[in-house]
Amino acid sequence: MSDSKKPQVRYLAIDSCLKNKRNCGTNDLKKACDKALSDYLSEEVEVSIRQIQIDLKYLQYSNYAAPIEEYFDSFDKRKKYYRYSDSDYSIRKQTLKPDDRDALNEALQTLLAFEGRPEVEWIHELIGRILPDPEKVMPSTAILYEENPDQVGRQHIHPLFQAIRKKTPLQITYLAFGKPEDDHFISPYLLKEYNNRWYILCKTNHFDHLTCLALDRIKQIEPTSKYPFIPYPEDEDPKEFFFNFLGVTWEKRPVENVTLFIKKTRILYVLTKRIHHTQQHNPLPENPEWDEITLKLIPNKEFYSQMLFFGDDLKIISPDSVRDQMKSIVANMFENYLQ
Known part of the structure; x- marks a missing residue:
């Protein structure tokens, strides 16, 4: 891991050493930073001595203006060794400047627009700790997010997030629609929201491939020692799992080069809100009605749902x-309306 990661964790670790008035050399500070980062990230991390020296200079000459002195x-x-010349100093005691407080207040107002979601329950506690007038921080009335307040399974977001961060294997009781209740032993990697539902990307003992399980079908979660945590490949990013398809449903099918015709009256909507990141636009000036869009993806359930969204403004x-x-999907829909 790069030394530049999580600088605030390093600053706080250095601060704890310097305010304790014990003999702290660069090696001592390095050990403290290594431990703090390893605990925070749940993995072994080491910073360089050079990074410690840079951090000391930053704390001295940045807005912290830390009274760091050297002695032999x-x-x-x-x-x-290093210590604070002022025994009462700590970067934890620093007060916010007016401009910083205004910027933070604005950011917190934006976050409060998500009020009620389990993943931001910590916001109120944070506001009470860092702002002098927490009651003045109200949710922003200038932003309205799409929200489903009755969404089932939201209570699982926080424990799953913690399990991802700490690399904890889990046993979950899962009730898939139309199937009997079953237990999954999973290694969780990523939480993803799609179409107002939350999913967990994980490796489960039920499949030999990665899968997404819907949080609204999870009945119980608990840590387990029956199965070890299976790490995600170090040279890969879990987000890349979704690279070749829409939504959350992976299907064991090849990637296809899909060509669509979109009516010219609808094309600007597609260009300003892309169907998929592989989308390419090929204007057809000789065609008075249609433009061409190409996609490179796995056509899954979410893909066909998205195609149906455009109605008769699109054809494959x-x-x-x-x-x-x-054509088969549309024909079946037509038959439904004849009954």
């Missing part, structure tokens, strides 16, 4: 397999 060992002048041109699947 009484018996060995080659040993240099190729490949034939995807076009035929869409």
